[in-house]
Amino acid sequence: MESLVKQLGMALAEVRRREAKKKLFASLRTIFTARLHTAWKRSKVSAECVEKINEEYFYVPAHQTIYNVLVDLWNAGQAIDLITFTQVLRDRNLLESVGGAAFVTSLFTFVPTAANVGYYLEIVRDKYILRQIITASTESVRRAYEEQDEVSNLLDEVEQRIFAVGEDRFKGQMLSMKDQVMEAIESIEKLYERK
Numbered sequence: 001m002e003s004l005v006k007q008l009g010m011a012l013a014e015v016r017r018r019e020a021k022k023k024l025f026a027s028l029r030t031i032f033t034a035r036l037h038t039a040w041k042r043s044k045v046s047a048e049c050v051e052k053i054n055e056e057y058f059y060v061p062a063h064q065t066i067y068n069v070l071v072d073l074w075n076a077g078q079a080i081d082l083i084t085f086t087q088v089l090r091d092r093n094l095l096e097s098v099g100g101a102a103f104v105t106s107l108f109t110f111v112p113t114a115a116n117v118g119y120y121l122e123i124v125r126d127k128y129i130l131r132q133i134i135t136a137s138t139e140s141v142r143r144a145y146e147e148q149d150e151v152s153n154l155l156d157e158v159e160q161r162i163f164a165v166g167e168d169r170f171k172g173q174m175l176s177m178k179d180q181v182m183e184a185i186e187s188i189e190k191l192y193e194r195k
Contacts, residue, residue, distance in 0.1 A: 048118070048121065049121060050071055050074065052121050052125065053067075053121060053124055053125060053128075054067075055067045055068050056128070057124050057125060057127075057128040058124070058128075059127070059128075059131060062097065062098040062099055062103075065094055065097065065098050066089075066098050066104075066107075069085070069088055069089060069092070069094065070085070072088075073085070073088060081108075082104070082105060082108040085104065085108070086101055086104050086105075089104065129165060132164075132165040133162075133165055136158075136161035136162055136164070136165055139161065140157070140158045140161060143157060143158075144158075
């Protein structure tokens with residue numbers, strides 16, 4: 001009986017995890033497309049993207065690849081437009097693995113506003129954190145069924161997993177604080193130069 005309950009619990013957790021991933025994928029594609037188009041058009045916005053998120057924030061491997069190529073181009077100071085980007089993907093033999101030229105073109109023809117890039121980044125980060133919570137929770141449930149004798153150690157593991165998810169959330173807030181401090185310093189320097 002106990003093993004049946006364990007199997008049912010694990011199956012239910014897997015079904016919920018898959019359903020959540022499907023929902024996250026649908027919203028992530030929209031967010032990704034918006035972020036891609038606006039974020040790389042302006043260097044300040046590009047810098048904000050590079051500071052606040054990384055490829056792990058994207059669930060779909062093709063989106064991770066696209067993000068990495070965008071960052072590479074931005075770091076190299078190269079222009080990021082449809083033709084250049086498509087050619088770089090082709091040169092690296094990545095074009096087909098990310099969905100082909102038609103998919104890349106669709107990313108560049110979507111027209112969101114750069115003014116909302118901060119909001120788009122928050123959505124991407126929130127979806128990433130939700131996936132991390134799902135992963136940590138699923139692993140915790142699995143371990144709870146396996147390690148019923150070592151409750152104290154298991155509780156420590158669960159706390160560490162959840163704490164690790166929270167640390168990532170606060171890392172983004174610290175970056176924002178860093179940006180605010182840098183802006184304040186720049187403002188002070190400008191005021192000093194005017195005297």
